[in-house]
Amino acid sequence: MNLGTTVFSRPAVVGGGLMGAGIAARLALAGARPVVHDSAPDAQARVRAHCQAIVEELQAAGCLDPAQAADALGRVQVAHPLEALADASLVIEAIPESLGAKQALYTRLEAIVGPGTVIASSTSGLLPTTLAEPLTHPERFLIAHFWNPPHLMPLVEVVPAPATRRDLLDAVMSGLEHHGCAPVLLHQAVPGFIGNRIQFAVLREALHLLREHVADANTIDRVVRETLGRRYHRIGPLEGADAGGLDTFLAIATHLMPTLAKDEDVLALLQTRVQQGQLGRKSGQGLVTWDTQRQDRFRQARRDMLNDLSAP
Numbered sequence: 001m002n003l004g005t006t007v008f009s010r011p012a013v014v015g016g017g018l019m020g021a022g023i024a025a026r027l028a029l030a031g032a033r034p035v036v037h038d039s040a041p042d043a044q045a046r047v048r049a050h051c052q053a054i055v056e057e058l059q060a061a062g063c064l065d066p067a068q069a070a071d072a073l074g075r076v077q078v079a080h081p082l083e084a085l086a087d088a089s090l091v092i093e094a095i096p097e098s099l100g101a102k103q104a105l106y107t108r109l110e111a112i113v114g115p116g117t118v119i120a121s122s123t124s125g126l127l128p129t130t131l132a133e134p135l136t137h138p139e140r141f142l143i144a145h146f147w148n149p150p151h152l153m154p155l156v157e158v159v160p161a162p163a164t165r166r167d168l169l170d171a172v173m174s175g176l177e178h179h180g181c182a183p184v185l186l187h188q189a190v191p192g193f194i195g196n197r198i199q200f201a202v203l204r205e206a207l208h209l210l211r212e213h214v215a216d217a218n219t220i221d222r223v224v225r226e227t228l229g230r231r232y233h234r235i236g237p238l239e240g241a242d243a244g245g246l247d248t249f250l251a252i253a254t255h256l257m258p259t260l261a262k263d264e265d266v267l268a269l270l271q272t273r274v275q276q277g278q279l280g281r282k283s284g285q286g287l288v289t290w291d292t293q294r295q296d297r298f299r300q301a302r303r304d305m306l307n308d309l310s311a312p
Contacts, residue, residue: 020094021050061306208261
């Protein structure tokens with residue numbers, strides 16, 4: 001048994017929300033037996049419901065048969081006391097983005113788990129150096145940023161802290177790959193890592209275009225779906241620049257980049273809608289209207305993503 005397999009021999013997830021349950025489901029679908037800790041009274045039912053919804057979506061897309069679905073669900077366990085994670089080989093923290101809450105959790109974990117247990121955070125942007133400050137053994141800490149929803153998005157951004165042991169880092173990378181994930185290693189930590197920095201750069205420009213009435217939200221989204229969305233699915237932005245010719249991209253960038261949005265004033269569009277209770281899909285209205293037609297298109301987009309995963 002290699003170290004990567006050993007690290008994932010007894011995985012645990014702290015936090016039974018959509019991300020925590022999604023991470024547990026992905027590991028279970030790959031054969032692991034994850035334990036999910038959540039102290040809320042409804043944790044057992046909530047985690048089970050999240051995992052059930054995931055396997056049902058996979059079944060509907062033809063990615064799982066009923067026996068596989070049942071096996072995966074049976075491998076996910078839910079534990080209320082944190083002490084139930086004492087023999088965990090890996091603990092993935094998936095609680096809300098509160099630095100204080102995360103650091104307090106790590107302090108508690110260090111008093112419970114064994115000295116060889118790897119502690120990983122699924123934070124989407126907090127830096128590993130800051131998160132690891134209260135740890136007595138920061139050499140076993142790293143970030144493993146799963147994307148939402150984990151069963152549709154296999155990529156995991158792995159970000160070590162300065163003290164992270166290289167053998168444990170390699171083991172986590174190997175273990176993630178063994179469990180159906182697509183881990184990528186960052187050479188240094190930056191806020192938001194790679195994916196979120198690019199996502200929010202695009203969002204800022206899209207909000208700027210909306211604010212300046214260049215086009216409506218539906219048009220802006222359609223342009224991105226039918227151009228960048230099609231291209232980036234197979235070709236990344238740096239490879240695309242190479243393919244198009246760096247001389248060409250330099251000529252365009254020289255006059256275009258100075259005109260791109262660089263401020264945070266565009267956040268006023270989001271702030272106004274949040275203040276009005278227009279939260280997006282969850283409320284039925286946000287930057288766009290979530291009517292029946294849009295809901296159907298969104299569900300079809302998820303099915304298409306599942307079909308991409310199951311394609312040979």
